[in-house]
Amino acid sequence: MTATGHTATGHTATGHTATGHTATGDAATGAPPAIELAGVAKDYHSRGRAVPAVSRIDLAIGPGEFFSLLGPSGCGKSTTLRMIAGFEEPTRGRILLQGRDVTAVPPNRRDVNLVFQSYALFPHLDVAGNVAFGLRRRGVKGRELRERVGTMLDLVELSELAERRPRELSGGQQQRVALARALVNRPAALLLDEPLGALDLKLRQTMQIQLKAIQREVGITFIYVTHDQGEALTMSDRIAVMNRGRVEQLASPREIYERPRTRFVAGFIGTSNLLRRTVRAVDAAGPGGRAMVVLDAGADERLSAPLHPQMGPLRTGDQVELTVRPEKIEMSATRPDGPCCALRGRIVEVVYLGTYTTYTVATHGGTEITVFWQNSTDSTNVAERGEEIWLSWLPEHSYVLPESADEEPSTPRSGGPDPGGPPEGDAPRRNGEPAAGAAAQTPTATAAHPVSP
Amino acid sequence: MTSLDSAPPRLAPARPGGGRGGRLGERLLHAYTWLILLWLVLPIIVMIVFGFNDRVGKRNNTWNGFTLRWWGELFAIPDLTTALVNSLTIALLSTAVATTLGTLMGLALGRHTFRGRGGVELLMFANIAAPEVVLGASLLSLFITMGVPRGYLTILIAHIMFNISYVAVVVRARLAGFDSSVEEAARDLGAGPFTTFRLVTLPLILPGVLSGALLAFAMSIDEYVITTFNAGSTLTFPLWVFGATRVGVPPQVNVMATIIFVVGVLLALGNALLLRRRQI
Ligand SMILES: Nc1ncnc2c1ncn2[C@@H]1O[C@H](COP(=O)(O)OP(=O)(O)O)[C@@H](O)[C@H]1O
Numbered sequence: 001m002t003a004t005g006h007t008a009t010g011h012t013a014t015g016h017t018a019t020g021h022t023a024t025g026d027a028a029t030g031a032p033p034a035i036e037l038a039g040v041a042k043d044y045h046s047r048g049r050a051v052p053a054v055s056r057i058d059l060a061i062g063p064g065e066f067f068s069l070l071g072p073s074g075c076g077k078s079t080t081l082r083m084i085a086g087f088e089e090p091t092r093g094r095i096l097l098q099g100r101d102v103t104a105v106p107p108n109r110r111d112v113n114l115v116f117q118s119y120a121l122f123p124h125l126d127v128a129g130n131v132a133f134g135l136r137r138r139g140v141k142g143r144e145l146r147e148r149v150g151t152m153l154d155l156v157e158l159s160e161l162a163e164r165r166p167r168e169l170s171g172g173q174q175q176r177v178a179l180a181r182a183l184v185n186r187p188a189a190l191l192l193d194e195p196l197g198a199l200d201l202k203l204r205q206t207m208q209i210q211l212k213a214i215q216r217e218v219g220i221t222f223i224y225v226t227h228d229q230g231e232a233l234t235m236s237d238r239i240a241v242m243n244r245g246r247v248e249q250l251a252s253p254r255e256i257y258e259r260p261r262t263r264f265v266a267g268f269i270g271t272s273n274l275l276r277r278t279v280r281a282v283d284a285a286g287p288g289g290r291a292m293v294v295l296d297a298g299a300d301e302r303l304s305a306p307l308h309p310q311m312g313p314l315r316t317g318d319q320v321e322l323t324v325r326p327e328k329i330e331m332s333a334t335r336p337d338g339p340c341c342a343l344r345g346r347i348v349e350v351v352y353l354g355t356y357t358t359y360t361v362a363t364h365g366g367t368e369i370t371v372f373w374q375n376s377t378d379s380t381n382v383a384e385r386g387e388e389i390w391l392s393w394l395p396e397h398s399y400v401l402p403e404s405a406d407e408e409p410s411t412p413r414s415g416g417p418d419p420g421g422p423p424e425g426d427a428p429r430r431n432g433e434p435a436a437g438a439a440a441q442t443p444t445a446t447a448a449h450p451v452s453p
Numbered sequence: 454m455t456s457l458d459s460a461p462p463r464l465a466p467a468r469p470g471g472g473r474g475g476r477l478g479e480r481l482l483h484a485y486t487w488l489i490l491l492w493l494v495l496p497i498i499v500m501i502v503f504g505f506n507d508r509v510g511k512r513n514n515t516w517n518g519f520t521l522r523w524w525g526e527l528f529a530i531p532d533l534t535t536a537l538v539n540s541l542t543i544a545l546l547s548t549a550v551a552t553t554l555g556t557l558m559g560l561a562l563g564r565h566t567f568r569g570r571g572g573v574e575l576l577m578f579a580n581i582a583a584p585e586v587v588l589g590a591s592l593l594s595l596f597i598t599m600g601v602p603r604g605y606l607t608i609l610i611a612h613i614m615f616n617i618s619y620v621a622v623v624v625r626a627r628l629a630g631f632d633s634s635v636e637e638a639a640r641d642l643g644a645g646p647f648t649t650f651r652l653v654t655l656p657l658i659l660p661g662v663l664s665g666a667l668l669a670f671a672m673s674i675d676e677y678v679i680t681t682f683n684a685g686s687t688l689t690f691p692l693w694v695f696g697a698t699r700v701g702v703p704p705q706v707n708v709m710a711t712i713i714f715v716v717g718v719l720l721a722l723g724n725a726l727l728l729r730r731r732q733i
């Protein structure tokens with residue numbers, strides 16, 4: 001989505017908090033959103049105990065949108081999708097399809113179709129029989145049935161295999177049958193639960209492009225569940241990043257990547273450097289009328305960053321975390337001039353990766369910072385291991401996030417319900433920020449490992 | 454045996470006769486296997502052969518020459534024919550009812566967790582494990598207490614009773630590894646609960662249902678003990694044959710048994726083929 005109002009240089013637009021929601025229904029035309037979740041929550045019951053799988057979700061997904069639910073395994077993505085499809089009943093909240101409340105409507109009478117993670121093809125029917133199943137239930141028969149099935153099989157390039165049984169197909173072919181079987185019904189929304197999860201990398205990448213092309217062609221709303229951030233960034237118009245049954249951030253891929261709202265999002269999407277610092281001063285009217293936070297730094301060093309737009313006010317002495325992406329950082333031998341952030345450091349690791357080189361730089365505070373350096377012109381490294389260098393970046397390329405107060409050192413990556421019971425909705429919140437416990441999730445494998453000073 | 458033949462070579466010098474001993478062991482095993490097979494098949498062969506015996510006198514136990522006469526006079530003994538018809542109709546009816554109920558029971562046990570599931574399961578296995586004498590006698594006292602006259606209907610009820618458990622066990626076994634997401638897929642594609650059962654669940658468990666039905670039919674057609682308690686004056690094929698042993702079993706019995714046996718074997722083979730063809 002380009003509506004977020006900022007360019008590739010990362011120039012920040014004011015008031016972008018609202019722009020992340022442009023695709024939700026069109027207020028001007030009055031068309032209702034394709035799908036709306038209002039305060040939806042789901043508890044599972046196991047051995048007499050209620051286990052929250054989805055804590056509270058509010059979403060509005062616009063017609064024709066490619067919407068992704070992204071999050072680690074066990075964060076409640078499938079549960080959310082299954083509630084939309086009608087296989088799970090929400091414990092609280094309402095689900096609306098095109099403005100109509102369907103919370104109590106059984107799955108066979110909801111105008112959405114689900115592509116199952118396991119495909120769930122009918123083993124006793126051939127490919128054409130699988131694809132025709134939904135149409136037959138709607139009373140489509142004869143020529144129209146044959147034509148629609150044929151068109152759909154053409155679209156997913158399976159016409160040759162129409163008479164095969166599912167077990168005679170490869171994984172990728174089965175996946176396309178599952179897609180065709182759902183799409184042929186022209187549902188108001190197509191729900192996909194990690195549809196590419198079982199495919200190998202190469203096929204997955206091809207299918208990502210094909211899926212996106214098919215979505216554009218048919219113009220149907222897609223809700224796409226994945227734990228693969230690359231997949232979500234590639235295909236989506238908007239992404240809801242989920243953690244522990246909550247949406248941590250809902251925005252366009254660019255917004256999510258460049259302005260992660262929580263520490264969890266910063267760690268889960270791409271690689272982020274996180275610097276834990278103390279607030280030295282808050283300049284309420286910084287450049288462009290935005291609040292700038294000045295952080296503790298060494299002599300001639302300089303650290304300042306805008307406050308994240310959705311974060312509450314800060315005071316001098318507060319502990320915060322500054323986040324900056326590795327590709328936004330410049331390296332130089334001498335202290336750079338200008339109003340940029342500047343930190344001194346020593347290079348501890350250099351890894352050449354073809355298109356770019358990864359530098360690991362230890363600052364004087366002890367934090368290790370990762371830098372991606374594009375290998376565009378020079379084939380030699382700009383700096384060698386052990387060298388003292390300066391790191392610099394524009395303040396607007398970084399953000400200050402609240403420091404997670406009660407960080408658990410070894411939260412399981414699955415994010416499953418923790419034995420002590422995760423903090424419920426009554427935990428203190430700031431300005432729409434998720435409860436601190438939820439934000440304190442350990443970043444996943446993609447995150448850099450910042451060393452606390 | 455192969456395990457001896459392929460023993461490590463370093464053992465060979467220590468046991469010079471090992472190779473020959475192995476061959477002898479193998480021969481003994483072969484002989485033993487054939488003996489067992491013969492033991493199992495011989496009564497059946499005798500039964501079939503004596504259906505072609507040109508019998509003299511009342512006893513049909515000495516070979517007297519080949520004839521097809523009994524095949525032609527298959528229904529010459531009215532009581533025997535009635536008994537056979539009783540047996541066949543009871544087997545068919547009890548199979549139909551028990552397969553329907555047993556399939557539902559197997560589905561409930563294999564797919565859902567509910568209060569009292571353990572109890573139902575226990576009851577089902579108790580029904581299979583209990584001695585037939587006990588089942589027959591207790592059913593009889595139940596019928597007497599309730600004042601139900603013994604006859605065709607009580608035999609049918611008894612057969613349905615013991616067949617349900619067999620069908621339920623077989624269907625339940627078939628459900629192991631059943632991926633219920635295909636049923637969800639059917640619901641998702643617009644099929645109501647009943648259509649989903651008809652178009653997805655039933656076709657997928659059909660091999661199990663057929664196996665169960667076959668087993669039920671086989672159990673019913675030759676049931677003696679429970680039947681004899683609850684038959685009153687009605688006769689089934691096994692009851693008639695047992696009664697006839699005292700005066701001499703007519704060769705028609707051999708012919709009928711041969712036909713039942715052959716049909717049974719064909720059905721079992723067909724079911725096995727079906728199972729192999731639709732490995733799902
Ligand atoms: N049927 C169920 N019964 C009990 N707990 C469940 C059930 N399904 C999911 N859960 C739990 O709910 C949480 C969310 O699951 P799920 O929605 O499948 O996560 P995801 O799809 O994001 O991996 C997990 O902790 C999982 O263990």
Ligand SMILES: [Mg+2]
Nearest residue numbers: 074077078079
């Ligand atoms: Mg899932």
